[in-house]
Amino acid sequence: MLNIRGVIRKAYGLSEKICNMKSTKQLTSFISTGPQQQHGTFYEIRTYCIKPEKMNAFSKLTNENIHLRTAHSELIGYWTVEYGGINQFVHIWKYDSFAQRTAVRTALAHDKDWQEKYIAHMMPMLQIQDNEVTYLVPWCKIGKPVKDGVYELVTFQMKPGGPAVWGPAFQMAVNTHANAGYADLIGVFHNEFGQLNQVHVLWWYENPDQRAAGRHKAHEDARVVAAVRASVSYLVSQKNKLLLPTPFSPLK
Structure with missing residues (x-):
């Protein structure tokens, strides 16, 4: 004889297991990749x-x-x-x-x-x-300087895990530096193809001397120091380039 109660219990248990699997999969996906x-x-x-x-x-x-x-x-x-x-x-x-x-x-x-x-x-x-x-990180839009200047492209090699792991601390470090007025933020780009776990930050300055003066002040700014200190635990390496816009560059 068919055990109806047993069938119902098994069906309910299977349904609950599938729901839990979907929930776990969604949670794991977000933890792995962060904001999509x-x-x-x-x-x-x-x-x-x-x-x-x-x-x-x-x-x-x-x-x-x-x-x-x-x-x-x-x-x-x-x-x-x-x-x-x-x-x-x-x-x-x-x-x-x-x-x-x-x-x-x-x-x-x-x-x-x-x-x-x-x-x-x-x-x-x-x-x-x-x-x-x-891709531009979700919290950033392309900026445009009000006058001609020079640019700094800083490349950060981050530890594996994606923005869900290092995103908040990195965002705080970048925004603290920008909000203090030491440089104008143009864009923050997260690699999809190329070297993975890599982020490029593009800054604008009036000239190289203004950049040097801003860096000196930033190193003595407790807000910037604290934000950078929280971010560097996720950092593997970094490098930078000073860029001069060509005559035909839209960003001057």
């Missing part, structure tokens, strides 16, 4: 290492032909590296989705003017190129 990207917009950071004797020629060539490239997608900024790297250019491009980037790359490959006027002349000047796909 809410939209498809991402930023590609490209670094070009140019042959030393070709730096001026590369800059001139790009200045004359960049309009062919920006006709396809949005350029955020384009810089030469003054300190922290030699014979390098760094540029950041915005895309609404991976599908858009694929379409842009396909269009560029078939753009005769771009290929003949730029790529054919640029490639012999190039030594190494690298790219990273990044």
Whole structure:
């Protein structure tokens, strides 16, 4: 004879187990990754290492032909590296989705003017190129300075675990520094492709001396020191570059 009560108990127990599994999975997902990207917009950071004797020629060539490239997608900024790297250019491009980037790359490959006027002349000047796909962290938007200046790109290699682990402390360190007025925050970018667990912070200064003075004051600011001290426990390494905007860079 069929034991109805037993069947009901088993069914109830299975349903409860499935619900618990879903709940645990959702909780584990959030703990592992932290706040999720809410939209498809991402930023590609490209670094070009140019042959030393070709730096001026590369800059001139790009200045004359960049309009062919920006006709396809949005350029955020384009810089030469003054300190922290030699014979390098760094540029950041915005895309609404991976599908858009694929379409842009396909269009560029078939753009005769771009290929003949730029790529054919640029490639012999190039030594190494690298790219990273990044997302803006949820608590940051792209800033825009009110006047021309210089930029500092600081790259932090964080311990594994994602923003759920180090996000709050890192956010506090960055915002404390920005809110104190020692630098203008332009953007905080978290890697999706490239070196994982890596974050890039882009700052703006009027000039290198203003940066140096701000750094000196920040090191004596108890608020900044406390925030940085809480964040460094999640830090593996860091490096930086001083960037000078090119004449054709949207971010000056």
